[in-house]
Amino acid sequence: MTSATLAAPVTLDAAGVPFTLRRSRHHDLPDLIGLLAADALRANDDSTSPERRGAYEAAFQAIDGDPAQTLVTVEDAAGDVVGTMQLTLIPGLARGGATRMQVEAVRVAESARGCGLGTAMLRWAIEEARSRGAALVQLTSDARREDAHRFYDRLGFTPSHVGFKLFL
């Protein structure tokens, strides 16, 4: 594992439209929180209200300081933040000592949907996983997100598992 991942920005091409994918910086935090808060299924969990800011701040520092984490920001040509996702490299004994790349918190702004940006982001993530020595890429998607399931299926993912959560 190295913290040099995504040291330089990458240009993504989504149906001829260029986007910039780069490591998230601290000043992106309000935009990233905005993308999370715009998700209808997480309206109770994510919010741009000032009293929530401390928890996001602490989380950003924890992510940014951990070389196993890559928090991604995607900008359009105007410099507006239109996408995010978090990658986590997890070493493991199972499956022959396989390292996994886990993808969490994938979000694309409403304004940037339908042009293939999500596909370009995930294709980049899959290549990043390969280049960092992962043997598999894994993620879970809320069972209600049927469009997302078709999206991951088209990318070659298999819905082989049930994702369980327990809130503390």
Added chain:
Amino acid sequence: MTSATLAAPVTLDAAGVPFTLRRSRHHDLPDLIGLLAADALRANDDSTSPERRGAYEAAFQAIDGDPAQTLVTVEDAAGDVVGTMQLTLIPGLARGGATRMQVEAVRVAESARGCGLGTAMLRWAIEEARSRGAALVQLTSDARREDAHRFYDRLGFTPSHVGFKLFL
């Protein structure tokens, strides 16, 4: 995050039978690989054959050197290794800046099943997640493992997500 997690062994009580849960050490590796290889659903992926040993060795070192990882070994009173699981602490922005505790590679030896050892292991993991500041515990289970799904349901987990995997 601290590497001091599970600094001392813990005694688990499974229906009156005591087991010791502790941080995995290098000399446990053959036993842990044996537990993984005994899993019928992973017969093609995990094996005790010597040529696979290097990959497991590298994975053990990567896990052991990462303070976000806790690889657990469970022994019975005779000192035989009868259980394992891996915990990973993942900081994140989503869900209000929630840290997640992910559980992977839960295995209990055939000889130790049916006495509540798995339940005791997972209850310990849930308490460990709480004490390390996690807001949720998450795991995925192969869709074919129906007994495991009932087990996680009884522990309070909700099967709210679909788990997708892509092998590289």
